[in-house]
Amino acid sequence: MRYARVAVDGRELFAAVHDDHVIELTDVRRFGEVRDGSLTSTGRGEPHPLSAVTFLPPVIPPTFYAAGFNYRAHNRHHEDLGYDPVKVGPHPEVGYRAQSALIGHGAAIVKPDDIEGRFETEAEVVAVIGRTLRHASRDEAHDGIFGWTIGNDVSARAWQHSDRTLWRAKNADTFKPMGPWIETEVDPLKSSTTVRRNGAVDAQFATGDMIFDPYDFIVEITKYITLSPGDVLWMGADGNTPMDAGDVIDIEISGIGTLTNHVVGAAAGTDAERMLT
Numbered sequence: 001m002r003y004a005r006v007a008v009d010g011r012e013l014f015a016a017v018h019d020d021h022v023i024e025l026t027d028v029r030r031f032g033e034v035r036d037g038s039l040t041s042t043g044r045g046e047p048h049p050l051s052a053v054t055f056l057p058p059v060i061p062p063t064f065y066a067a068g069f070n071y072r073a074h075n076r077h078h079e080d081l082g083y084d085p086v087k088v089g090p091h092p093e094v095g096y097r098a099q100s101a102l103i104g105h106g107a108a109i110v111k112p113d114d115i116e117g118r119f120e121t122e123a124e125v126v127a128v129i130g131r132t133l134r135h136a137s138r139d140e141a142h143d144g145i146f147g148w149t150i151g152n153d154v155s156a157r158a159w160q161h162s163d164r165t166l167w168r169a170k171n172a173d174t175f176k177p178m179g180p181w182i183e184t185e186v187d188p189l190k191s192s193t194t195v196r197r198n199g200a201v202d203a204q205f206a207t208g209d210m211i212f213d214p215y216d217f218i219v220e221i222t223k224y225i226t227l228s229p230g231d232v233l234w235m236g237a238d239g240n241t242p243m244d245a246g247d248v249i250d251i252e253i254s255g256i257g258t259l260t261n262h263v264v265g266a267a268a269g270t271d272a273e274r275m276l277t
Contacts, residue, residue, distance in 0.1 A: 002257075003147070004181035005104075006053040013045075017181050021047040055105035055180045058149050059128055061232040064097045066124075066153065066170075067217060070210050070236030092212040092220045097153075097234070098171035105180030109154055109261050110269030111245050112172060117158035119244065122237035123195045123251040124151040125188045125207050126178060127214045133227040141218035144227070147184035150251050150259040151234045152177040174269070177261045178232075186255035189213060195241045196250040203239035207253055210235060 002017035003025075015022035024045030069086045103109070111119055130146025154176065160169035170176075189208030194201060214235055221227060243249055245265040252258040 001184050002181045003184070004058050004179070005056040006048075007056060008048050008053050012056065013048075015048075015053075017050075018047075021049050022053055023047050057102040057104050057178045058180070058182045059230050059232065060099060060102065061230050062228050063231045064099055064102075064176075064234075065094050065217075065221070065231065066097045066234040067092065067094055067212070067236040070212060071205070071238035072211065073205070073238045088211055092217045094217060094221055094233070095166070097176055101171045101173060101176035103174050103177050103261070105177070105259050105261070107177065107261060108174065108264045108269060109152075109177060109243075109249070110172075110174045110264055110266060112156075113266045115156050115158070117156075118240070118242055120155045120157065121195060121197075121241040121243055121249050121251070122153035122155055123193050123203065123239070123241075123253075124153050124234045124237050125149075125191070125193070125253055125256070126151045127218075127233040127235065128182050129218075129227050129229060129231040129233070131229055133218060133222045136218055136222040136227075138215050138219055141215040141222075144218065145214065146229070147182040148186055148188050148253075148256055149178055149182050149232075150180075150253050150256055151232075152249065152251055152259060152261060153234060153237060155240075177259060179259050180257055183256045188253065188256065191254045191256065193238070193254075194250075194252045195239065196252070197241055197243060198248055199250075202241040205238040209238060 004015050004017050006013050006015050006022055013024045015024050026045055069088060126149045128146045128149060129144060131144050133144045156169045191207040193205055193207045195203040214233060217233060243263050245263050247263045250258050250260045
């Protein structure tokens, strides 16, 4: 199944996604009530055509986790740009991103005027946690994932390497498109990821070609931190696609779907219609 948060006529809905329409799910229980890959719902509303809905981030996570430097080719590219070599340790290490940076499928990525240097897309598969996990085994980690979505880890490289933290390079408003929905019936480790800039393929890679897979991360994280229903774990990227105002970026992960966003300058972004929550 595919589940999405959408807006219809100013109302925010949680919905099941079908080929050309969505169906509202009423009285939806939290992700922790997942049974057999679906959400518990007491009823279904009327269908709405896809053309009538605005996609929101499919979940607003209690905690937003993000893996970094998790693909060898991406790490080599980082070094090719003249940055220090990436040292990957023997265990997965995770970072964090800001909820406030999230936007949905179709919304505008706003490029601040004072960005210099490379402004890039990083295409990432995202695990959505479906139950409380602590000291999880690998099997429990696998069973604890509700579903999968797509993320664009927008990155301002000069800021990333000049600031002491990633506070603006990774977390500025609109820098975290996610969506368009959560897919519960896919094995993303067997998927392929394709990035298109203005319709032309810029990057393509095997989604599962990671240094540490999602279950490795969940096992390591839950040794120390409790994962909660609705938390998300972004899994890193293989490749970097430069972008600028006026570009349209599509990230397709087979079996999940396509996340599409356009890039605007700061002046246009001031009036852009964005629904962050």
